[in-house]
Amino acid sequence: MSAEVSPASLPEKKHRFRVNKFIIGGAVISVAVLLLAISNLRGNAQYYMTINELIIAPEKWNQNVRISGAVRGDSIQVNPQTGYLTFVAVNVPGDMKTVEQMGGIAAVLHQAVIDPNAASLTIRYHGARPDLLKNEAQAIITGKMQPDGTFLADDLLLKCPSKYEAAP
Amino acid sequence: MLSGAVALGVNQAWKKETQFTPWVILTGMITLAFFLLIVAFVENPFSRIWATLDGKVFRSMVQPVGTFLIYPPNGVGLNPLLRHPGMIVHPPMLYAGFAGFVIPFSFAVASLVTGRNDSDWLRISRPWALGAWTFLTIGLVLGSRWAYDVLGWGGYWGWDPVEVAALIPWLTGTAFIHSLIVQSKRQLFKRWNFVLIILTFCMVVFGIFLTRSGVLDSVHAFSQSNIGPMFFVFISLTFIASLALLLWRWKLLVSDGQMGSLFSKESAFLFNNLLFILLFLICLAGVLFPLVSEVFTGTKMTVGASWYKQTTGPVFGGLLLLMGVVPLTAWGSTSAGKLGKRLWLPVSISLVVPVLTAFLSGLNWGGIVALWLITLAALVTLFDIGNAVVHRMKAQKEGFFIALGRVFVRNHHRYGGYLVHLGVVMIALGVVGVEFYQTQTQQTLAKGEALQLDSFKLTFTDLFQYQTTDGRAVTQAVMQISRDGRLLATINPRSDYFDLYRQSVTAPGRMSTLAEDLYVVLVDWQPTTTSAVTFHVYHNPLINWFWIGAVVMVLGALLAIGLPDRRKVESS
Structure with a gap:
């Protein structure tokens, strides 16, 4: 390699070439990582939508999406034969401002669960039942709509409305 | 905590660095004033x-x-899920980490304002940055440990936006800790170090902004509030003002040294920094993706754990490779040939592990490459430490353990760092075990039935249900783990139902060894007949190295921060 020569003996021009080597090396690595990041978006990026939005958008039914919903507690079931966990998730508004206007997330979740006319989806999930899966919890679910109208979840996350619980 | 850090920092400046003092005070006080302003006028915790x-x-x-x-x-108290020893320490550790970075930032600003071109600010900042970094590391790991112990999903890191937001300043902070070495040794990267500390500080504030303003959807429930716009203004002002300062002094901050060969140590540090910055950009992009996609396309899109894993994985691999090569490089000019001569032996020895793995557990390419990099990094680091010890034993005629101890104490900057690297290698081992070799199954068993996972046989022998005096309804299963007919352990996966909170808390049953964890979650049981119970079993190879590695990392960092006082006593 040309780098063997000691720096003192090098003319200035040679030195500029060397600095560029670092820039080229760095650029190659950066571009590679950038391409990796972008190509990984395919198949890994999901639309984040409300249950309302998903129901009226059949074109999104054949792809992975992420939805958020309020858990209806009395619907939670585990089928011991198949190991599938099912529950009903009810639509909650997606943006913070609407939630704030309706009196905060706890009130919104409560409203959603007791409203029999609210849009809802049956969620199916294969895996351990999370401790936080209970009535009026907010679930963030990644998965896909199924032909039978249920939503098959790959990933089920639960958001707890509060760290401290109010006395019943 | 922030005011404590500022007070300590100012005190240090007061005695030794009078030129910096006023500017350190100013920067510290502005930051403090901002947070106090929010606490006093916007989100007063004492308001009634x-x-x-x-x-x-x-x-x-x-x-x-x-x-x-x-x-x-009156509330009924803390959600039972958060009652874990790690959770007591986790938030203050993160805060201490965040607050700690204020001091290096203040000294950086002071150095810029006073127009210095030396490295004094770095010398003072180093222990602060390392300390903040250590706290941040402890905070992150404790959060992981809690998730592993309590949440019952067999994992420790979910790439949730809030986790990533806390990781971001850790990444830039780690880059800073590495690049400041180059400035102190070779007078290089002077401007870059300022960029890094400005970035780290802004990312600390940005992380707090992200988690508290509610712009992100995260599983972490924080008390959300309307402090978003104020934070946004503060970050922007800090970022612009400090960048302007840096540009103002740009010409002054000429590096005294020069970059030599592509195979020199400074070059390796350059690439180390590049990789950390790329990781930082990946994480930032991932966190901001929902916001940016909403602005540009009108619909919110998110990326999940799989995107982060696939994108950061190769970069982390590159960092491991550097860790394996850098101890063998030299400062200044060196050549590929010289490096190759030092490298061929450890490289060939390290190849044994991936070949063996491929032979034993099949062609899992990701796992094989990762294990090879881990072996190389561990070998080279241990070899370098061993070399220093042998030299010392010969030169000073000391015994092995005395020489080992003295190597670490006398050159604690370097060997503390190596200890951190060994910790990283162990953590990587744990990560590889879970990411590439985890297996799991979920089955419903009647009493006396068994399930098989890898070479383990898990027999469900009994189920108890009882009420405790502190208001828990406990359901506890008894499971026997055996391999080749030999009983290894009896574990009790449990589920506690807290009546008052209407909250169940899963306590996984675990058999932990250095080689692996068997992690059993009680999924479901029929309230009337206790004969059929559903279990979810995870087999997490090597996971415990993750926790051991974290402890080693913290010890190494503490050693690197070192014993400044004792040294001074010795020399005076």
Whole structure:
């Protein structure tokens, strides 16, 4: 390699070439990582939508999406034969401002669960039942709509409305 | 905590660095003032709740006219899920980490304002940055440990936006800790170090902003508030002002040294920094993706754990490779040939592990490459330490353990760092075990039945249900783990139902060894007949190295921060 020569003996021009080597090396690595990041978006990026939005958008039914919903507690079931966990998730508004206007997330979740006319989806999930899966919890679910109208979840996350619980 | 850090930092500047003092005070105080402003006027934790007779409610410290005080009903206490020893220490550790980075930032600003071109600010900042980094590391790991112990999903890191937001300043901080070495040794990267500390500080504030402003959807429930816009202004002002300062002094900050060969140590540090910055950009992009995609396309899109894993994985691999090569490089000019001569032996020895793995557990390419990099990094680091010890034993005629101890104490900057690297290698081992070799199954068993996972046989022998005096309804299963007919352990996966909170808490049953964890979660049981119970079993190879590695990392960092006082006593 040309780098063997000691720096003192090098003319200035040679030195500029060397600095560029670092820039080229760095650029190659950066571009590679950038391409990796972008190509990984395919198949890994999901639309984040409300249950309302998903129901009226059949074109999104054949792809992975992420939805958020309020858990209806009395619907939670585990089928011991198949190991599938099912529950009903009810639509909650997606943006913070609407939630704030309706009196905060706890009130919104409560409203959603007791409203029999609210849009809802049956969620199916294969895996351990999370401790936080209970009535009026907010679930963030990644998965896909199924032909039978249920939503098959790959990933089920639960958001707890509060760290401290109010006395019943 | 922030004011404590500022006070300590100012005190240090007061005695030794009088030129920096006023500017350190100014920067520290502005930051402190900002946070106090928020606490005092926007989100006062001492505000009480007042109501008027017609039912309007106010929050205020002092009594508004025509109102009376109302008391919210007493809560029932902390959600039982958060009752874990790690959770007591986790938040303050993260705060300490965040607050700690204020001091290096203040010294950086002071150095820029006073127009210095030397490395004094770095010398003072180093222990602060390392300390903050250590706290941040402890905070992150404790959060992981809690998730592993309590959440019952067999994992420790979910790439949730809030986790990533806390990781971001850790990444830039780690880059800073590495690049400051180059400035102190070779007078290089002077401008870059300023960029890094400005970035780290802004990312600390940005992380707090992200988690508290509610712009992100995360599983972490924080008390959300309307402090978003104020934070945004503060970050922007800090970022612009400090960048302007840096540009103002740009010409002054000429590096005294020069970059030599592509195979020199400074070059390796350059690439180390590049990779950390790329990781930082990946994480930032991932966190901001929902916001950016909403602005540009009108619909919110998110990326999950799989995107982060696939994108950061190769970069982390590159860092491991550097860790394996750098101890063998030299400062200044060196050549590929010289490096190759030092490298061929450890490289060939390290190849044994991936070949063996491929032979034993099949062609899992990701796992094989990762294990090879881990072996190389571990070998080279241990070899370098061993070399230093042998030299010392010969030169000073010391025994092995005395020489080992003295190597670490005398050159604690370097060998503390190596200890951190060994910790990283162990953590990587744990990560590889879970990411590439985890297996799991979920089955419903009747009493006496068994399930098989890898070479383990898990027999469900019994199920108890009882009520405790502190208000828990406990369901506890008994499971026997055996391999080749030999009983290894009896574990008790459990589920506690806290009546008062209507909250169940899963306590996984675990058999932990250095080689692996068997992690059993009680999924479901029929309330009437306790004969059929559903279990979810995870087999997590090597996971415990993750926790051991974290401890080693923290010890190494503490050693690197070192014993400044004792040294001074010795030399004076």
